[in-house]
Amino acid sequence: MSLSIALTKGRLEKQTVGMLEECGYGIESLKNKGRALVFPDSVYDIQYFLVKSNDCITYVEHGVADIGVVGKDTLLEGGKDYYEMLDLEIGKCKFIVASLPEIHLFSKVGHIKIGTKYPEVAKNYFLKKGMDVEIIKIDGSVELAPILGLCDGIVDIMETGTTLKENGLVVLDTVCDISARVIVNKASYKLKKEEVMKVISDLESMVKKNALSDQ
Ligand SMILES: Nc1ncnc2c1ncn2[C@@H]1O[C@H](COP(=O)(O)OP(=O)(O)OP(=O)(O)O)[C@@H](O)[C@H]1O
Numbered sequence: 001m002s003l004s005i006a007l008t009k010g011r012l013e014k015q016t017v018g019m020l021e022e023c024g025y026g027i028e029s030l031k032n033k034g035r036a037l038v039f040p041d042s043v044y045d046i047q048y049f050l051v052k053s054n055d056c057i058t059y060v061e062h063g064v065a066d067i068g069v070v071g072k073d074t075l076l077e078g079g080k081d082y083y084e085m086l087d088l089e090i091g092k093c094k095f096i097v098a099s100l101p102e103i104h105l106f107s108k109v110g111h112i113k114i115g116t117k118y119p120e121v122a123k124n125y126f127l128k129k130g131m132d133v134e135i136i137k138i139d140g141s142v143e144l145a146p147i148l149g150l151c152d153g154i155v156d157i158m159e160t161g162t163t164l165k166e167n168g169l170v171v172l173d174t175v176c177d178i179s180a181r182v183i184v185n186k187a188s189y190k191l192k193k194e195e196v197m198k199v200i201s202d203l204e205s206m207v208k209k210n211a212l213s214d215q
């Protein structure tokens, strides 16, 4: 049976394609892609498509993609109607809480405003802390918001820490680690189990191989 795999384009794309290639998948069309969005595998009966991270979940939940590769950040913020099968241990970064150093966010009295691209993650974090905050949704360059006074602090992704540092912000807490995950449509898991599990186990052996070579 044929498989459809949704890959998140952007930061995760190159490493995901690299892992598939190392597993022996025929991904030449993904490497020389131009403006195409759908790519046939030259070895297996698989088609890949490249989508934005939120859309990856949508395609998998609706069964248009049997399998998806997407960041844990997007999974924590989005829907839940899929199986999360594997941590690819690529695209590693973390969710952090940050602010300007002079804002004592956790001891601040009165109304607290938090800017973020990830309102669900931020809401759940502050709920667990027992803090009542106002969440302000921002679509990008989140570090700008506290500098301009839109909010007191942010919940955002940190990888190297350069963006925070260059904008004079300090990390106050880590919310959780993030990495790319493989998700599977629930019906595909039952109806195409053999094909789906082959992809998962091929990728899993690559994760193990990468972990060994990192030691
Ligand atoms: N420094 C980083 N900043 C953001 N995401 C990162 C970073 N490092 C790894 N990632 C992972 O890469 C995924 C894709 O990020 P990318 O910036 O390519 O797309 P995006 O979050 O949809 O943003 P955009 O809307 O700018 O395309 C994220 O969901 C996250 O899991």
Ligand SMILES: O=P(O)(O)OC[C@H]1O[C@H](OP(=O)(O)OP(=O)(O)O)[C@H](O)[C@@H]1O
Pocket: 139, 140, 141, 142, 143, 156, 157, 158, 159, 160, 161, 162, 163, 164
């Ligand atoms: O710790 P660093 O290595 O500096 O990376 C973190 C930055 O990268 C992401 O932004 P992105 O480049 O995706 O742009 P955006 O803010 O427009 O989403 C994230 O939101 C931080 O701003």
